[in-house]
Amino acid sequence: MLQVKGITKKFGGVAALNSVSFDVGKGEVFAIIGPNGSGKTTLFNVVAGFHKPDGGSISFEGKDITGWQPFRVAQAGIARSFQNTRPFPDLTTLDNVVVGALTRHRNIREARSKAEEVMATVGLGGAAGMQAKNLSIQDRKRLEVAKAIATSPRLLLLDEPMAGLTGEEIPDFVSLIKRLNESGMTILLIEHVLYAITKVADRLMVMDNGNKLAEGAPGDIMNDSRVLKAYIGEDDA
Ligand SMILES: Nc1ncnc2c1ncn2[C@@H]1O[C@H](COP(=O)(O)OP(=O)(O)O)[C@@H](O)[C@H]1O
Ligand SMILES: [Mg+2]
Known part of the structure; x- marks a missing residue:
């Protein structure tokens, strides 16, 4: 591959x-x-x-x-995650993932639904509305993976x-x-x-x-x- x-x-x-x-x-x-x-x-x-x-x-x-x-x-x-996590700190966790999803899904509703699916996959569903800067280290690490896999x-x-x-x-x-x-x-x-x-x-x-x-x-x-x-x-x- x-x-x-x-x-x-x-x-x-x-x-x-x-x-x-x-x-x-x-x-x-x-x-x-x-x-x-x-x-x-x-x-x-x-x-x-x-x-x-x-x-x-x-x-x-x-x-x-x-x-x-x-x-x-x-x-x-091909998608990559970063060693030093780089979320948009003031955006919500979900919106950070939507940004990732938009590289593949031009339509905002599709991107949002992909992001929601990905949030559930990585176990971040409960933190969707939280600003990224307030996440625990573990959840930041999950978010970093979520952003990458949102591009399918x-x-x-x-x-x-x-x-x-x-x-x-x-x-x-x-x-x-x-x-x-x-x-x-x-x-x-x-x-x-x-x-x-x-x-x-x-x-x-x-x-x-x-x-x-x-x-x-x-x-x-x-x-x-x-x-x-x-x-x-x-x-x-
Ligand atoms: N953008 C850069 N500019 C100059 N040197 C760099 C840059 N990125 C990495 N290096 C150097 O390349 C080497 C390998 O770094 P890196 O790939 O980050 O290693 P690792 O991820 O295995 O810790 C190191 O000596 C590092 O200082
Ligand atoms: Mg390294």
């Missing part, structure tokens, strides 16, 4: 991504882990069209989408959707991701919460310093000595 080939992205002279390649199959949950600064968010920004790569190519459902603008990538069927994507990119959640809140979020996947969305998931990855990911890719370090089944990868070293390196720092 998604083929990323040899993507390189430099900021100044520094390579945030160094010839990174991977494929995601339709229906998969593909997770990406790696220490802070290893290039995970940059990879999402390149796939979603927020950054143009300096090299390499991206194809989605057989179309070359390399260098496309974000709105065009979104219309092709076939491929959903989630950037650390569970960061900041408590241990008790995580299983709920894991089951939300499972439900979205079962409803037909292919999911690319950046996540530090390893419990969540072992529960939902079909495959896992490890990034370190702009390079792809390893890829495989979560159980195998977590016992890989290179992976452990990348994480231990981070702890030392």
Whole structure:
């Protein structure tokens, strides 16, 4: 479904991504882990069209989408959530989701009905009328996902959707991701919460310093000595 080939992205002279390649199959949950600064968010920004790569190519459902603008990538069927949630703070939760839905549904009534459906899916129905700035962290995280899925994507990119959640809140979020996947969305998931990855990911890719370090089944990868070293390196720092 998604083929990323040899993507390189430099900021100044520094390579945030160094010839990174991977494929995601339709229906998969593909997770990406790696220490802070290893290039995970940059990879999402390149796939979603927020950054143009300096090299390499991206194809989605057989179309070359390399260098496309974000709105065009979104219309092709890819949505992304942001690591730092970005709601319109003074709008209600529902209206934030309507804004997302409007990228696909031109008609405001259709957008509103899509938004209501999405609010129920993510468990935000009760907070529809609340201003986004007053939401709890957990509900902000749900809203971030709701905005993305309101565009009816076939491929959903989630950037650390569970960061900041408590241990008790995580299983709920894991089951939300499972439900979205079962409803037909292919999911690319950046996540530090390893419990969540072992529960939902079909495959896992490890990034370190702009390079792809390893890829495989979560159980195998977590016992890989290179992976452990990348994480231990981070702890030392
Ligand atoms: N817009 C940008 N301008 C300059 N440097 C950036 C920008 N975005 C990311 N970087 C740098 O690229 C590297 C990878 O960052 P990032 O992709 O955010 O890592 P991660 O998401 O894995 O923590 C870091 O060194 C970061 O400082
Ligand atoms: Mg990041």
